[in-house]
Amino acid sequence: MASAHPNLYSFPDAESLAGQLRTYVLRCQNAALARHDTFRVAVSGGSLPGLLAKALLASDDGTPEDIPHFSKWDIFFADERAVPLNHEDSNYRLLNDELISKIPSELGTPVVHPIDEKHVGDEDPQELADLYQEELMRVFAGKDSVKLPVFDLILLGCGPDGHTCSLFPGHALLREKDAWVAAESNSPKPPPKRITLTLPVVTHAVSIAFVATGSGKQGILKQIFDLEEGASLPSALVNQGAGDKVTWFTDHQAVDGVSFPRRGSL
Numbered sequence: 001m002a003s004a005h006p007n008l009y010s011f012p013d014a015e016s017l018a019g020q021l022r023t024y025v026l027r028c029q030n031a032a033l034a035r036h037d038t039f040r041v042a043v044s045g046g047s048l049p050g051l052l053a054k055a056l057l058a059s060d061d062g063t064p065e066d067i068p069h070f071s072k073w074d075i076f077f078a079d080e081r082a083v084p085l086n087h088e089d090s091n092y093r094l095l096n097d098e099l100i101s102k103i104p105s106e107l108g109t110p111v112v113h114p115i116d117e118k119h120v121g122d123e124d125p126q127e128l129a130d131l132y133q134e135e136l137m138r139v140f141a142g143k144d145s146v147k148l149p150v151f152d153l154i155l156l157g158c159g160p161d162g163h164t165c166s167l168f169p170g171h172a173l174l175r176e177k178d179a180w181v182a183a184e185s186n187s188p189k190p191p192p193k194r195i196t197l198t199l200p201v202v203t204h205a206v207s208i209a210f211v212a213t214g215s216g217k218q219g220i221l222k223q224i225f226d227l228e229e230g231a232s233l234p235s236a237l238v239n240q241g242a243g244d245k246v247t248w249f250t251d252h253q254a255v256d257g258v259s260f261p262r263r264g265s266l
């Protein structure tokens with residue numbers, strides 16, 4: 001368990017949040033490119049892709065640090081629903097519609113790693129999860145044996161029940177220790193069948209960012225940051241496991257009533 005605390009930021013509106021999210025993501029990108037000339041990022045669905053697109057499709061400020069080098073990006077999904085890639089519930093489709101399809105050609109084209117569509121109709125999503133884990137192993141491990149992949153950045157959402165990725169409160173998947181990708185057959189939020197990165201993979205990343213906005217997140221953020229009873233929620237477990245590697249991007253509405261100290265600028 002990490003001893004340091006997560007970083008909590010709160011902004012007045014989506015524009016200012018998106019501007020700071022851009023700075024943060026591009027700092028992670030630039031550090032990763034300096035380390036290994038590639039940027040391996042996992043992205044969630046829900047409200048995140050829209051804000052991420054707002055951040056990354058904005059004009060640059062003219063400095064070399066402020067340019068997304070998408071041709072160096074490997075984009076994975078922090079979780080995905082067991083539906084075809086063109087389905088309205090697909091996180092791939094959402095990210096593609098919001099961001100990937102709108103990237104100007106001069107910024108390059110990322111390598112995107114979707115789930116294997118052939119298995120979305122399976123009764124049990126385990127094979128879908130296993131195949132996605134194999135894809136991660138191909139990229140992160142090659143011929144070596146690696147205990148856990150090291151994402152440069154994982155971008156997360158936080159549901160009003162405290163779930164993140166497709167890790168839901170009280171589910172056995174929260175205790176998974178070995179698998180990199182796990183199957184969820186009974187998601188309380190539809191659709192029920194999904195795959196998800198596991199908690200050890202999420203907390204092992206170099207950097208982890210949550211984006212949570214709006215009054216609908218108020219109650220759960222208070223539980224996660226201020227109250228003992230929130231300690232077992234999946235998003236709180238990420239805070240506990242990764243400490244100051246975690247940065248929360250919220251708006252004032254979402255953290256209204258939260259006592260945990262927060263800042264307004266990176």
Ligand SMILES: O=C1O[C@H](COP(=O)(O)O)[C@@H](O)[C@H](O)[C@H]1O
Nearest residue numbers: 044045046047048157158159165
């Ligand atoms: O079902 C999901 O929900 C979470 C949270 O979504 P949000 O709209 O409340 O931000 C999301 O992070 C996850 O990827 C998605 O599959």
